[in-house]
Amino acid sequence: MAQKIIIDPVTRIEGHLKVEVEVENGAVIDARTSGTLFRGLELIMRGRDPRDAQQIMQRICGVCPTAHATAGTLALDDAFGIQPPPNGRIIRNLIFGANYIQSHILHFFHLAALDYVKAPEGVMPLNPQYAGDYRLPADINAQAVNNYLKALEMRRKAQEMLAIWGGKMPHVQAIVPGGVTELPDTQKIYEFLVRLEELTDFINNVYVPTVKAVAGVYSDWFDIGRGCMNMLAYGGFPLEEGEDHIKKQKFFPSGVYVRGQYKELDPSLITEEVKYSWYKDDTGGNSPDMAVVEPDADKTNAYSWLKAPRYNGEPMEVGPLARQWVLKQKDLVEMGPNKAFSVMGRHFARAVETSAMAAAMKEWALQLKPGEPVAAPHKIPADALGMGLTEGSRGALGHWHKIEHERTKVLNAVVPTTWNAGPRDVNNVAGPMEQAIMGAPLADPANPIEVVRIIRSMDPCLGCAIHVMTPDKKQISQFIVN
Numbered sequence: 001m002a003q004k005i006i007i008d009p010v011t012r013i014e015g016h017l018k019v020e021v022e023v024e025n026g027a028v029i030d031a032r033t034s035g036t037l038f039r040g041l042e043l044i045m046r047g048r049d050p051r052d053a054q055q056i057m058q059r060i061c062g063v064c065p066t067a068h069a070t071a072g073t074l075a076l077d078d079a080f081g082i083q084p085p086p087n088g089r090i091i092r093n094l095i096f097g098a099n100y101i102q103s104h105i106l107h108f109f110h111l112a113a114l115d116y117v118k119a120p121e122g123v124m125p126l127n128p129q130y131a132g133d134y135r136l137p138a139d140i141n142a143q144a145v146n147n148y149l150k151a152l153e154m155r156r157k158a159q160e161m162l163a164i165w166g167g168k169m170p171h172v173q174a175i176v177p178g179g180v181t182e183l184p185d186t187q188k189i190y191e192f193l194v195r196l197e198e199l200t201d202f203i204n205n206v207y208v209p210t211v212k213a214v215a216g217v218y219s220d221w222f223d224i225g226r227g228c229m230n231m232l233a234y235g236g237f238p239l240e241e242g243e244d245h246i247k248k249q250k251f252f253p254s255g256v257y258v259r260g261q262y263k264e265l266d267p268s269l270i271t272e273e274v275k276y277s278w279y280k281d282d283t284g285g286n287s288p289d290m291a292v293v294e295p296d297a298d299k300t301n302a303y304s305w306l307k308a309p310r311y312n313g314e315p316m317e318v319g320p321l322a323r324q325w326v327l328k329q330k331d332l333v334e335m336g337p338n339k340a341f342s343v344m345g346r347h348f349a350r351a352v353e354t355s356a357m358a359a360a361m362k363e364w365a366l367q368l369k370p371g372e373p374v375a376a377p378h379k380i381p382a383d384a385l386g387m388g389l390t391e392g393s394r395g396a397l398g399h400w401h402k403i404e405h406e407r408t409k410v411l412n413a414v415v416p417t418t419w420n421a422g423p424r425d426v427n428n429v430a431g432p433m434e435q436a437i438m439g440a441p442l443a444d445p446a447n448p449i450e451v452v453r454i455i456r457s458m459d460p461c462l463g464c465a466i467h468v469m470t471p472d473k474k475q476i477s478q479f480i481v482n
Contacts, residue, residue, distance in 0.1 A: 002029060005445055009036070010455055012111045014063050015462025017421065021451055023442050028451065031430070031437035033421045035306035035462050038278070042293050045411040050076060050380060050403050051177060053411060057399065058171045060413065061461055063106070066099040066162070067392030068399070068413065069175045070236075074245070075401040076177040079386025080378045083241050087374045088179025090364050093237045093251075094192065095166045095175065096390075097361045101199060102158035103393035104320075104354040105207060108347065109151035112456040115449060116214050117144040130449040135217050144214075147206055154202045157195045164192050179375030184368040192365055200358040203351075211351040215344045222335070225343040225454040227436035231257040232316035232419065233326040234265065234398060236391030237360075245389055251360055252391050255326040258314055260337075262326075266312075267387065270398070272414065273308040273425040276301060284426065289385060289400040291412040306462075308422040308431060309414055317341075317432040318395025318419045319458060320350040346457040380406045392416050394459050417460045433458055 001024070008018035018034040041060055045053060054072040058065035070092065077083060084092065118134035118141055119126030126148065136144065159169045165182050166172030174182045182188075215222070235246070235254030242248040246265055254265040272291055274284035280294040284307075296302070309316070316322075324332050325340065332340040332349060339345060381403060388399040395416030402410040422431040430438065433455065442450050 003445055005442075005448055005451075007448060007451060010452055012114065012452075013456060013460050013462070014061065015417075015460070017455070017460055017462050019437070019451060019455065021437060021442075021448070023445055026441060026443065028438055028440045028442055031434045031451075032303055032423065033306075033431065033433050033437075033455075034304040034423070035417075035421065037462060038295060038305050040293065040295075042411050042413065045408045048408050050079070050401060050406075050408050053399070053401060053408065054175055054177075055171070057411070057413060060415070062170045064099065064103060064392055064394065064461060065170045066096050066166070066172055066175075067390065067394075067397050069172055070096050071388040071390045071392075071397045071399040071413070072401070073175050073177055073388065074390060075386035075388030075399040077386070078245065078388060079384040079401055079403055080177055080381060081243075082178045082376045082378045083243060084179035084376060085373045086241065087184060087368055087372050088376070089238055089241065090368055091165050091180045091182055091184065091374060092175055093364055094361060095162055095172060095180075096237065097357050097364075098158050098162035098165075099169075100357050100393045101203070101354055102155045102162070104350050105151050105155050105158070105203075107350065107459045108207065108211065109148055111459070112347065112453075113144060113148070113210075113214070115453045115456060116218060117141055119145060130447045130452070132444065132447055133449060136214065137217075140213050140217075144210055147210060150202070150206065154199055157199055161192050161195045161199075164188050176375060178378045179373075181375065183370070183374060185370045189365055189368055193362065196358060196361055196365070200355075200362075203355050203358050208351045208355055211347050215348060218344060221343040221453070222339045222345060223342060224440050224450070225346075225436045225457060226338070226341045226439075227317055228315045228432045229337060229341050230259065230311070230314050230316045230432075231322035231325045232265075232311055232318050232396050233323045234389035234391055234396040245387065251357075252323045253326060254389075256311060256316065257322075257325055258311070258316075267389065267398075269312040270414070271310050271313075273310060275308070275426045276423040277304055277307050278302045279307065288398060288412045288414050289387070289402060289410070291400070292410070293412075302423075304423040306418050306422045307414075308425040309419050310425055313427075315422075315425070315429060315432050315435070316396075316419055317458075318416045319346065320353045320393075320395075321346045322395060323391060324349040324353055343453055343457040350459075382406055394461055395419060415461075417462055420458050421460050421462070433460070
């Protein structure tokens, strides 16, 4: 007889995720992932000056606000019919790239690694942990524990790099329609490169080797957590000027991998389903530029505040693995999809991506030209529709922005975790994370470490800057959740 297990909340991720699984004969036979927060920032944007978007929409998340600043501003560039000059494009890439590095280091060392690294007893915040299945040799395990603190220092360095060009972190100020507000000079370039050199050394000599060491000991996890095996990448970090959002040369190319075939990205094939989401049924099946946020908290059979995005009707995984697979990164391609599409494949893809990003950022910084423009002038059109597609650290991120009478009419953000952790669709097809969990082994229902390993490999982020308070700001309740 099947046994139901509920993990609520899943800890060591960004935001609030609940997962329900059914287990039979030592394996997961069904899974449902539930986003437990209503975001609603799109509603705040209605009727506002469209240029508020890159600031307000950053408040979706305190960990990855730079991704929303980028997507929101790309949508305004598109709506306004403008493009940043080379300095503006490069500085945007440097801000965003620094955020990538800190996010990837955070994910492995402070969120996911403790599923494989045995922490010393009683040491907070490394404890508590699930019991069992900690296999690393003592010397490698001890080194990984020590690197936890070193990684905190490296994340600080990355945030400082970001602040050189972005003004502050979180919630950067410098990214604006048409480019940036920060002017490059030799001192800023030097300070950026000094920190980048230290980070590059950590990435190549600590982060990547640690991931490889963990993958070597846990090699069976190259066969677990396969998921839907469809990959989607919008592409990100433009390397040239040009109006074509999709076809311009980018550090991460656009593309999809569907049912074993590589294809070009066609944004018109993106829809959002809401059959099992707490939204009005008539808002489902639409393209993102038509999406309307109409909550229905009492909806029968719904189990998530996340919608279910689909690409030509298919669930799609997004994130570092999808980006590197679309890029055809040689080590992953050599593994083949049956190994690469896995828990360890995702960790490996994220690590090699971090190394490649650090190398590229050095080249970009040296391309800056002090004294040249950083932004293009613009004016708000009376009526327009803009689409901003980019790659957040966690995957494909899109903002769709409809302007009427010089004010925001509709703004819709389809975020990476909505792609990965969304619920079933109108055809009852499970989302990518749900599919990755189903079929996984589960040795001890009292210690479901296998389930959280799969979830954390996708690095979910569920609106972690959202809070609930009374109008007079009285504290409702306070909880400590381990």
